[in-house]
Amino acid sequence: MTSQAIAEQPMANNSMQQKYSGKPILTMADVRGGYGDADILQGINMQVTEQEIVVIVGPNGAGKSTAMKAIFGLLKVRGGSIVVNGTEIAGWKPNRIVQHGVCYVPQVNNIFREMTIHENLEMGAFLRKGDIYESLERVYTLFPDLKERRNALAGNLSGGQRQMVAMGRALMLNPSLLLLDEPTAGLSPKYMEQIFEITRNLRNAGLSILLVEQHAKQALAFADKGYVLAAGNNRHEGTGQELLADREVAEMFLGG
Amino acid sequence: MELIGLLNYVVYMAIFIGIYCLLALGLNIQWGFSGLFNAGIAGFFAVGAYTSALLTAPESGVHLGGFQLPVVVGWIGAMIAAGAIAWPIGKVCLRFRSDYLAIATIGVAEIIRLVVKSEGWMTGGARGVNKIPRPFGDLSYLYSQLAYLALVLAIVLVVYWAIERQISAPWGRMMRGIRDNEDAATAMGKDIKARRLEAFIFGAAVMGFGGALFAHFNRSITPEAIDPMIATFLVWIMLILGGSGNNRGALLGVAVVWIIWSASEFVTDQFPTEFAIKAKYMRVFIIGLLLQLVLRFRPEGILPEPQGTASSPEVKTTQKQEGAAE
Amino acid sequence: MPFMEFVNFYLMPGIVLGSIYALGAVGITLVFGILRFAHLAHGDLATFGAFTALGVVTIFGVSPWVALPVAMVVCASLAIGIDKLFYDYLSERPKIIVVMSSLGIALMLRAVVQVVWGVDTETYTRGIVRPDDYWGIRIRDREIYTIIAMFVIVGVLWAFLQKTRWGKAMRAMSDNPDLALLSGVDNRKITMLTWGIVGILCAASGFFLGINTELKPLMGWTMLLPMFAAAILGGVGRAEGAVIGGLIVGIVEETSVLFIPGEYKAALAFAILLLILLVRPTGLLKGKVL
Numbered sequence: 001m002t003s004q005a006i007a008e009q010p011m012a013n014n015s016m017q018q019k020y021s022g023k024p025i026l027t028m029a030d031v032r033g034g035y036g037d038a039d040i041l042q043g044i045n046m047q048v049t050e051q052e053i054v055v056i057v058g059p060n061g062a063g064k065s066t067a068m069k070a071i072f073g074l075l076k077v078r079g080g081s082i083v084v085n086g087t088e089i090a091g092w093k094p095n096r097i098v099q100h101g102v103c104y105v106p107q108v109n110n111i112f113r114e115m116t117i118h119e120n121l122e123m124g125a126f127l128r129k130g131d132i133y134e135s136l137e138r139v140y141t142l143f144p145d146l147k148e149r150r151n152a153l154a155g156n157l158s159g160g161q162r163q164m165v166a167m168g169r170a171l172m173l174n175p176s177l178l179l180l181d182e183p184t185a186g187l188s189p190k191y192m193e194q195i196f197e198i199t200r201n202l203r204n205a206g207l208s209i210l211l212v213e214q215h216a217k218q219a220l221a222f223a224d225k226g227y228v229l230a231a232g233n234n235r236h237e238g239t240g241q242e243l244l245a246d247r248e249v250a251e252m253f254l255g256g
Numbered sequence: 257m258e259l260i261g262l263l264n265y266v267v268y269m270a271i272f273i274g275i276y277c278l279l280a281l282g283l284n285i286q287w288g289f290s291g292l293f294n295a296g297i298a299g300f301f302a303v304g305a306y307t308s309a310l311l312t313a314p315e316s317g318v319h320l321g322g323f324q325l326p327v328v329v330g331w332i333g334a335m336i337a338a339g340a341i342a343w344p345i346g347k348v349c350l351r352f353r354s355d356y357l358a359i360a361t362i363g364v365a366e367i368i369r370l371v372v373k374s375e376g377w378m379t380g381g382a383r384g385v386n387k388i389p390r391p392f393g394d395l396s397y398l399y400s401q402l403a404y405l406a407l408v409l410a411i412v413l414v415v416y417w418a419i420e421r422q423i424s425a426p427w428g429r430m431m432r433g434i435r436d437n438e439d440a441a442t443a444m445g446k447d448i449k450a451r452r453l454e455a456f457i458f459g460a461a462v463m464g465f466g467g468a469l470f471a472h473f474n475r476s477i478t479p480e481a482i483d484p485m486i487a488t489f490l491v492w493i494m495l496i497l498g499g500s501g502n503n504r505g506a507l508l509g510v511a512v513v514w515i516i517w518s519a520s521e522f523v524t525d526q527f528p529t530e531f532a533i534k535a536k537y538m539r540v541f542i543i544g545l546l547l548q549l550v551l552r553f554r555p556e557g558i559l560p561e562p563q564g565t566a567s568s569p570e571v572k573t574t575q576k577q578e579g580a581a582e
Numbered sequence: 583m584p585f586m587e588f589v590n591f592y593l594m595p596g597i598v599l600g601s602i603y604a605l606g607a608v609g610i611t612l613v614f615g616i617l618r619f620a621h622l623a624h625g626d627l628a629t630f631g632a633f634t635a636l637g638v639v640t641i642f643g644v645s646p647w648v649a650l651p652v653a654m655v656v657c658a659s660l661a662i663g664i665d666k667l668f669y670d671y672l673s674e675r676p677k678i679i680v681v682m683s684s685l686g687i688a689l690m691l692r693a694v695v696q697v698v699w700g701v702d703t704e705t706y707t708r709g710i711v712r713p714d715d716y717w718g719i720r721i722r723d724r725e726i727y728t729i730i731a732m733f734v735i736v737g738v739l740w741a742f743l744q745k746t747r748w749g750k751a752m753r754a755m756s757d758n759p760d761l762a763l764l765s766g767v768d769n770r771k772i773t774m775l776t777w778g779i780v781g782i783l784c785a786a787s788g789f790f791l792g793i794n795t796e797l798k799p800l801m802g803w804t805m806l807l808p809m810f811a812a813a814i815l816g817g818v819g820r821a822e823g824a825v826i827g828g829l830i831v832g833i834v835e836e837t838s839v840l841f842i843p844g845e846y847k848a849a850l851a852f853a854i855l856l857l858i859l860l861v862r863p864t865g866l867l868k869g870k871v872l
Binding site: 295348351354358359360362363367374485493537538541544545547548551552 | 675
Binding site: 072094095098099104106109110111112113114115119122123124126127169 | 747750751753754756757758760761762763764765766767768819
């Protein structure tokens with residue numbers, strides 16, 4: 001966050017002091033990185049604290065998904081630090097990050113299409129030794145639709161149900177931080193509501209969630225905090241309500 | 257006398273190198289510039305050899321023919337025939353990743369071998385086609401050899417020049433673009449398929465030409481003349497070692513590999529006969545190992561492709577990820 | 583032609599040959615599906631397995647059936663070793679480079695067979711075995727064992743893939759490699775496991791071809807095309823598809839001699855391959871298209 005941005009939003013900054021008082025789960029400081037030689041992220045700062053939904057919004061190409069991939073070790077981080085649960089994880093491989101309590105749901109190709117729902121969830125718990133029954137029951141309670149069709153091939157499900165499988169798979173390791181990359185892309189309003197509802201329930205159950213969303217208005221409405229990115233930089237931050245109320249943000253990113 | 261013998265040998269070798277140069281240039285069009293995996297080089301070579309032979313050879317009781325057309329017509333026929341076989345294969349397989357083309361071309365070479373062996377009425381079966389006319393064949397031995405060498409070299413130069421011209425034209429730039437990003441290429445659609453098909457046919461025609469030059473040089477062609485796998489594989493190692501994507505590299509690779517291959521034969525010929533047969537297979541093993549070493553330690557070859565278009569794997573994966581990002 | 587003659591001279595040999603192809607095709611489909619490249623050394627690895635069993639038979643004077651498990655272990659280790667020595671270093675490069683490398687491996691394996699065992703035709707046992715008559719169906723014991731062994735080996739593999747943790751991980755890797763990695767599946771372990779299984783399958787297909795016909799250095803190479811045709815016909819990545827594909831290719835090849843000259847039997851696999859790529863590239867049981 002640039003000093004200019006802080007100066008412009010004294011109110012936002014104040015109210016966020018309280019938010020920061022929670023136990024930090026994820027702290028990104030001045031993170032730079034990208035594919036090949038070009039830096040797409042040019043110094044991103046973000047924080048997610050315990051039991052919080054944080055939404056990243058911004059125009060296409062702002063680096064939203066890229067920021068998420070940087071956290072999960074899917075691209076080269078060339079500068080800055082990424083701290084999760086008190087440990088620096090920049091440069092780690094994804095499977096180590098998974099074991100550190102971060103799970104990631106990619107936007108596309110996020111299920112095993114030729115495996116059953118049940119097997120998808122089992123794969124989610126691949127790294128866990130011992131009984132996974134409790135986690136399975138927890139996921140099936142969150143997504144009752146899945147329990148009914150547990151032996152159906154995931155590839156035969158509707159878009160909304162696939163997204164549930166994808167989220168369920170990620171939850172099988174009982175992560176402390178869940179990264180969701182546009183979970184509602186291409187879904188009907190009914191499913192979108194359902195996914196948002198589940199996201200809120202997960203937060204209420206103690207999980208921290210970082211969410212990239214195109215449906216910025218709807219997402220900010222229930223987010224604890226939001227970051228607006230543009231061209232690989234932080235542009236604005238604040239509580240969901242504050243960002244919704246901000247005129248500039250509204251004009252630029254929320255379609256007026 | 258010694259000297260003449262040596263000169264004869266060198267000229268003989270040089271003609272072979274020239275013929276392999278055509279095969280390597282043909283493969284460079286397909287693999288080097290377009291990323292198409294042809295594992296049936298020997299098949300296209302054989303089609304060219306037999307086509308030109310049958311078009312130009314005199315009447316014979318054992319095979320089709322008696323057309324006695326001019327040699328140039330035979331060459332053109334060889335190129336057309338090889339290209340015509342490439343066309344349907346390319347049409348079916350170029351829609352997919354090059355793995356499928358590799359398998360299909362192995363199959364084509366195998367079937368061409370079957371046809372040559374089984375269709376005696378056409379190819380003369382095991383006896384093959386003989387008395388194939390040879391340009392400058394009327395001269396005395398050494399001059400005839402030298403003249404044929406000059407002819408082969410001239411043809412290699414013309415083909416080299418034609419390919420270079422084509423590659424520096426927009427066509428060539430597009431081909432390399434396709435090669436370096438097959439995913440994007442397939443997304444771009446029909447035009448790309450047509451370009452790749454052109455490259456595949458063009459390359460096959462050049463290989464067929466190589467086969468024709470071989471048949472006329474030997475004055476005969478039989479099924480035993482070429483061991484399909486070894487011939488195909490030698491051309492591959494020539495191109496990879498020399499530097500795929502670089503025509504000069506291809507030519508250099510041909511010379512280096514052919515000299516190693518022949519020299520090793522010279523060495524193993526000194527062995528007692530009971531080892532000689534096994535030694536032949538040891539040579540194949542070593543050539544296979546050489547490919548592994550080149551792929552691992554110097555994948556760009558001796559003369560890498562210029563202007564850094566031989567993109568590193570990082571760049572390639574990057575393009576992929578960017579496609580998926582956002 | 584009487585029906586029983588068709589069964590005895592065309593259908594049964596077709597099923598036997600098809601079972602041999604099936605064993606190879608399952609391996610090809612695993613490599614194609616999980617490691618994502620066309621393994622051109624597959625046939626020659628089968629040749630190596632067949633000759634390894636021959637070596638065990640000649641050195642220890644045991645029955646070929648005892649030699650089979652030895653050949654399986656040797657081939658599995660060899661396949662893993664080849665991966666570690668050669669393919670593994672190319673894993674960051676475009677997959678087609680590995681295809682090329684495997685073509686070189688094919689030649690190297692064949693050269694080893696030719697140097698060690700020579701180029702002559704060999705057999706596991708001497709003498710002619712006459713087929714027994716079962717209610718009009720004439721079939722040799724070894725042919726029955728071939729068919730049974732194929733179903734047992736593929737059945738065990740199928741159960742492994744469906745029921746076990748690592749079997750599921752292999753399917754996951756075939757299905758969606760990125761997501762499998764995100765789920766914490768170790769790519770290296772899967773690769774090693776796959777090569778081990780592929781080696782076992784190669785040894786089996788080479789062995790059964792050898793016991794039903796004879797051993798030649800080119801035996802595996804000539805099986806490569808039918809095995810690929812079978813794998814693609816069944817659907818890339820589908821083990822059960824590879825079995826169906828293998829049986830179809832085997833039966834079509836053996837019955838084709840009723841309609842076309844026997845020399846062109848080998849061309850049938852190629853025709854099937856092109857046809858399936860033309861009309862249904864995903865294969866009979868919807869597989870992958872690379």
